[in-house]
Amino acid sequence: MAKIVRLEPIAEEAEVATNSNLLSLLLHKDLDVLKECGGRGMCATCHIYIKSGMEGLSSINRREQRTLEVITSCKPNSRLACQTRVLDEGVVVELPPGMYVQSLKDIEDLIGRRAEQDLLHPITGEVLVEQGKIITRSMMVQMEDTKFEIGDYFNQSSDF
Missing domain, CATH: 3.10.20.30 (Beta-grasp domain)
Structure with missing residues (x-):
């Protein structure tokens, strides 16, 4: 049923x-x-x-x-x-607010624009770029070490 x-x-x-x-x-x-x-x-x-x-x-x-x-x-x-x-x-x-980002390329395409909603890390849900903030190239540099690959993320975590 x-x-x-x-x-x-x-x-x-x-x-x-x-x-x-x-x-x-x-x-x-x-x-x-x-x-x-x-x-x-x-x-x-x-x-x-x-x-x-x-x-x-x-x-x-x-x-x-x-x-x-x-x-x-x-x-x-x-x-x-x-x-x-x-x-x-x-x-x-x-449904959670925000857009989940699968790669830095997703953000790179938005450089120079204001984030219409929070841009969230797809695994942790961490806010990468807050709603209303201008997405800049310097933000990209700060996020270069961000892991977007699920396997990489769990390999570095001893909890799983």
Whole structure:
């Protein structure tokens, strides 16, 4: 039996099969979710917030908990869409604000413009460029050491 899930701030409702994960719903709605780890709960590129209905979802497993611990934008209502299964009605998902940056090239193309929204690191959720700030070449130099490759990131972390 399908369950209805509401997506905010886009104010859309969608059906998802009972026990399906929220990532499948986001992909079905053609939302740009990076899913760098292929849905294994290791990269946090499908990080979402549960606005209401947490009791209608599967509980957090150990892998998801460990991944959430490295996200700087993590809140008590944070979940990974790939690990979160819908079990009941009343779930409202809040999509995180900001654009996830996959490479320095994504930012380089925006030099000289104001960031329309926070530009976020795809793994940690760290704000790379704040909304309203002008994206400059000097910001690019400061971010040269930023790791965007999921494998590189987890190889340097002893927590995983």
